[in-house]
Amino acid sequence: MQRRLLPGMSALLAFDAVARTGSFSAAARDLDLTQGAVSRQVMVLEERLGAALIARGARRVRLTEAGAGYATKVRAALEMLGQGAMEALGKAPEKGLKLAILPTFGTRWLMPRIPGFVRRHPEITLQFATRIGHFDLAAEGIDAAIHSGRADWPGARLTLLMKESVLPVAAPALLQGGRDWRDLPVLALASRPNAWAEWRAVRGAGRATERRGGVAAPVPVMRFEQFATLAQAAAAGMGLALMPAFLIRPELESGALVALDEEVPSGSGYYFVEPEPAPGARHKRAVALFRDWLLTEVARDTVV
Numbered sequence: 001m002q003r004r005l006l007p008g009m010s011a012l013l014a015f016d017a018v019a020r021t022g023s024f025s026a027a028a029r030d031l032d033l034t035q036g037a038v039s040r041q042v043m044v045l046e047e048r049l050g051a052a053l054i055a056r057g058a059r060r061v062r063l064t065e066a067g068a069g070y071a072t073k074v075r076a077a078l079e080m081l082g083q084g085a086m087e088a089l090g091k092a093p094e095k096g097l098k099l100a101i102l103p104t105f106g107t108r109w110l111m112p113r114i115p116g117f118v119r120r121h122p123e124i125t126l127q128f129a130t131r132i133g134h135f136d137l138a139a140e141g142i143d144a145a146i147h148s149g150r151a152d153w154p155g156a157r158l159t160l161l162m163k164e165s166v167l168p169v170a171a172p173a174l175l176q177g178g179r180d181w182r183d184l185p186v187l188a189l190a191s192r193p194n195a196w197a198e199w200r201a202v203r204g205a206g207r208a209t210e211r212r213g214g215v216a217a218p219v220p221v222m223r224f225e226q227f228a229t230l231a232q233a234a235a236a237g238m239g240l241a242l243m244p245a246f247l248i249r250p251e252l253e254s255g256a257l258v259a260l261d262e263e264v265p266s267g268s269g270y271y272f273v274e275p276e277p278a279p280g281a282r283h284k285r286a287v288a289l290f291r292d293w294l295l296t297e298v299a300r301d302t303v304v
Contacts, residue, residue: 007044007045007048007049008044010041011041011042011044011045011048012045012074012077012078013031013041013078014027014031014033014037014038014041014042014045015041015042015045015053015070015071015074016071016074016075016078017030017031017038018038018042018054018061019061019063019067019068019071019074019075020075020138020139021139022061022136022139023061024038024039024042024061042054049070051064051066051070052064052066052067053066053067053070053071054067055067075138095123095124095125095286096124096125096126096127096286097124097125097126097127097143097144097284097286097287097290098127098128098129098141098142098143099126099127099128099129099142099143099144099145099146099290100128100129100130100131100135100137100140100142100144100145100146101128101129101130101131101145101146102130102131102132102146102147102148103130103132103226103227103228104226104227104228104231104247105146105148105247105270106128106130106146107228108228108247108250109246109247110146113297114126116293116297117290117293120293121286121289121293124286124289124290129142131145132191132225133191134147134153134154137156137273137274137275138275143274143284143286143287144272144273144274144287144290144291145272145273145274146161146270146271146272146273147270147271147272147273148164148268148269148270148271149268149269150267150268150269151269151271153271153273155275155276156273156274156275156276157273157274157275157276158271158272158273159271159272159274159291159295160269160270160271161269161270161271161272161294161295161298162246162269162270162298162301163265163268163269164244164246164265164266164267164268164269164270165244165245165263165264165265165266166195166199166242166243166244166245166263166264166266167242167243167245167248167259167260167261167262167263167264168181168199168240168241168242168243168259168260168261169234169240169241169242169243169248169251169252169257169258169259169260170184170234170239170240170241170257170258170260171234171235171236171237171256171257171258172255172257172258173237174237174239174240175258181240181260184239184240185220185221185222185238185239185240186220186221186239186240187220187221187222187223187224187230187233187234187238187239187240187241188220188222188223188224188230188242189223189224189225189226189227189230189242190223190224190225191225195242195266196220196242198266198267199242199264199266202264202265203261203264220239221238221239222238222239227243227244227247230243231243231247231248231251231257234251234257235251235256235257240260241257244266245263246301272291272294272295274287274291
């Protein structure tokens with residue numbers, strides 16, 4: 001192999017940081033260098049290879065076709081070098097696992113079960129971060145994530161944990177006097193603006209105004225960012241909430257909320273998300289262990 005095709009480590013690290021973070025300034029912070037130093041290292045790499053790796057001029061860094069392919073190979077090579085160094089020193093790689101979890105799913109379903117995973121794998125150190133929606137796992141140093149919605153995470157491998165079903169719930173006090181629950185004020189989740197319309201389409205249910213021939217569904221009186229606060233508002237008597245069945249069990253069992261209709265599929269699901277491994281890169285064993293444990297817990301829930 002020609003020596004010119006073997007760039008220096010500084011140039012490779014600079015290019016990898018820019019490719020991962022999407023900007024020269026973020027790469028500079030990551031490497032504790034100046035932005036100019038990072039830019040110069042990337043230019044040195046491009047000159048050595050005789051190829052443009054980054055399309056300049058845009059507000060955000062955009063890799064060229066050659067740059068995108070080379071970035072994948074560089075990341076895999078750096079990971080292999082790091083692994084080799086640890087093995088040469090006789091040290092095991094760090095057995096840590098950083099997970100991005102959904103707030104309500106994490107507190108209500110996952111955390112009560114985590115002691116079981118810790119007992120089974122005490123060698124793995126868990127670190128949790130709260131995230132909602134899509135993000136770049138590699139750029140944020142996240143090993144895996146829990147995703148709610150559709151199987152639509154580009155560049156990632158998704159494993160279905162469970163399909164979701166929802167049901168309308170309300171505080172018992174709101175139903176006193178024989179009040180029709182379809183006439184209650186409606187609460188909603190901000191990230192699911194069409195949830196009530198989709199539920200009505202499945203159940204053929206509507207409020208009294210709809211049954212009299214009205215065409216417009218009522219606008220929710222309140223919207224919430226998380227299921228936990230939506231459940232609390234419903235229990236406080238603020239209105240009718242459409243909740244995932246498995247997240248509302250504590251309130252149903254205590255009587256703080258009552259189910260007003262049967263469960264119906266929402267079309268959403270909960271997925272375990274992990275990045276697609278780069279060619280030649282070694283898959284992190286802790287990720288697979290946690291994924292398999294999650295699937296076992298979900299299966300146990302289904303049996304119960």
